[in-house]
Amino acid sequence: MMHVSLRQLRTFEAVARLRSFSRAAEELHVTQPTVSKQIRLLCDEIGLALLEQIGKKVFLTEAGEHLYATCGDWLETWGRFEQTIADMKGVKKGRLRIASVTTTKYFMPRLLGPFCAQYPGIDIALEVINRDRLLERLARNQDDIYVMGVPPDGMNIECEPFLENSLVVLAPSSHRLTTLGRTVRFAELAQEHFLVRERGSGTRLTMERLFEGHGVRPNIRMELGSNEAIKQAVAGGLGLAILSDSTIGEDHLNHQVCVLDVEGFPIRRSWYLVRSKEKRVSVVAATFLEFLKSHVNLLGHPAKEVQQAV
Ligand code: PGA
Numbered sequence: 495m496m497h498v499s500l501r502q503l504r505t506f507e508a509v510a511r512l513r514s515f516s517r518a519a520e521e522l523h524v525t526q527p528t529v530s531k532q533i534r535l536l537c538d539e540i541g542l543a544l545l546e547q548i549g550k551k552v553f554l555t556e557a558g559e560h561l562y563a564t565c566g567d568w569l570e571t572w573g574r575f576e577q578t579i580a581d582m583k584g585v586k587k588g589r590l591r592i593a594s595v596t597t598t599k600y601f602m603p604r605l606l607g608p609f610c611a612q613y614p615g616i617d618i619a620l621e622v623i624n625r626d627r628l629l630e631r632l633a634r635n636q637d638d639i640y641v642m643g644v645p646p647d648g649m650n651i652e653c654e655p656f657l658e659n660s661l662v663v664l665a666p667s668s669h670r671l672t673t674l675g676r677t678v679r680f681a682e683l684a685q686e687h688f689l690v691r692e693r694g695s696g697t698r699l700t701m702e703r704l705f706e707g708h709g710v711r712p713n714i715r716m717e718l719g720s721n722e723a724i725k726q727a728v729a730g731g732l733g734l735a736i737l738s739d740s741t742i743g744e745d746h747l748n749h750q751v752c753v754l755d756v757e758g759f760p761i762r763r764s765w766y767l768v769r770s771k772e773k774r775v776s777v778v779a780a781t782f783l784e785f786l787k788s789h790v791n792l793l794g795h796p797a798k799e800v801q802q803a804v
Contacts, residue, residue: 496539500572503565505532509545510562513552521619570636574774581777587615588778591637593628594620595696597721598641598765600740601657609785616778626694632770638779640768643738644696650771655764657790660739661700663754664724666731671754678756680708687715687733689724697721701736704761725751740765 508518509529519526537544544558554562573589580588594602599622606618621631625642632640632649645653663683665671671678671686684705690712691698705712715733718724721741728735729750739760742753753760767783769775775783 498536498539502532502536502539503569505529506536506544506561507565507569509533509552510554510558514550515547515552577776577778586613586777586781588776589617589619590639590776590778590782592618592620592639592641592782593631593637594622594641595628595643596622596624596691597643597659597697597738597740598622600743602641605786605789608789609782612785613781616781624692624694625696625699632768635770635773638769638773638776639782642696642766642768643763644699645766645768651768652771653766653768656767656787657765659763659765660760661697661736661763662739662742662760663756664728664735664737664742664751665754666728667750667752668731669734669754672752676755678754680757683734683754683756684708684710684712687713689716689718689727689733689735690714691721691724692717692719697737700761700763704736704758 505518505522505524505528508521509515512518512521515526515529515533519529522529533545540557540561542557543555544561546553546555577588592602602620602622606620610616610618621628621637623631625644628640628642629646631637632646632651643659645651663678671682688701690701701712716727718727721737724735724737725741727733734754739753767786769779
C-alpha cells in the first residue's frame with residue numbers, strides 16, 4: 495500500500511498539466527522548493543521517476559503519464575466530494591473552474607473582480623482558450639461553466655444568453671469604403687481582403703458561415719491568432735476584419751480603425767453561459783451564474799431574448 499498524500503497528488507497534477515514547477519508553485523500559492531519537495535516525496539513513495547526536466551522543459555515519464563491520467567480523474571472526484579460537503583454546509587466556498595473563449599478576455603476578467611471581492615472564499619480558475627479547445631474541455635467535463643459565442647449542437651448542455659455579442663466589420667480609417675457616404679453592400683465587402691482568426695475560433699466560424707450563406711469565399715490575406723494582432727494589422731492597412739464588438743476598446747486604436755457600415759451588420763449575437771447537464775451545479779457555480787446575470791449591466795448590453803443565428 496502506497497502512502498501518497500492529497501497534497502502530493504495536487505502538486506504533481508499541477509506540474510504535469512502546466513509542465514512547469516514555477517507555474518505550479520504560482521497556481522498553488524506555494525514556493526517552488528515546496529513543489530520540488532512534494533514531487534520528490536511522491537517519486538520516493540512510488541519508487542519510479544515521474545518527471546524529467548530537460549533544460550527548462552518538464553516531461554512526463556511513462557509512470558508519470560499513468561499517474562497523471564489516474565490522479566486527474568481522482569482529483570476531479572475528490573473535488574466534487576469537497577464541493578458537496580461545502581454545499582451541505584451551505585458555505586459559498588470552494589473552487590470554480592471557468593473556461594471562456596479568447597474574445598471574452600475583454601470582459602470576463604472585469605466581472606471576476608467584483609465577484610471575488612464579494613465571495614473571497616471562492617477560488618476561480620479561468621482558462622481563456624479558443625472555441626475548439628473549449629469544446630474539448632466541455633466534452634471532458636473539465637469545468638463548471640463555459641462562456642462562448644457559438645454553442646455546439648448535439649451536446650448535452652444548457653445554454654443561456656447573457657450579454658450581447660455583435661460582430662462588426664473593422665477597416666482602416668483611411669479605407670475608401672469609409673468615404674462612400676452609404677451602406678456598403680455585402681458584394682462590395684466580399685471583394686476586399688480579410689484578416690481572420692485561426693481555425694477553431696468562434697469568430698472565424700461565424701465569418702465562414704456568413705460567407706457560405708452568401709455563396710462566396712472570403713479573400714483571406716492573413717490568419718492571426720489574436721484579436722489584438724488583427725486590429726493592429728487592420729490599422730496597418732493589411733485588410734478588413736470581422737470581429738466581435740467586444741474587442742473594440744475606447745481608443746479605437748487612436749482612430750486608425752473604424753467600424754464600417756455594411757449591409758447585414760452588425761450581426762447581433764449573444765455571449766452564452768454554457769454548462770454540461772451531466773455535471774451537478776454546485777452552490778459556488780450557481781452563485782457565480784446568478785452574480786453574472788445580475789452584474790452584466792455593468793458592462794452595457796445584456797442579451798436580448800432572440801438573437802440572430804449565423
Ligand atoms: P473565439 O470565440 O474567441 O474563439 O473567436 C468568439 C465567439 O465564439 O464568438
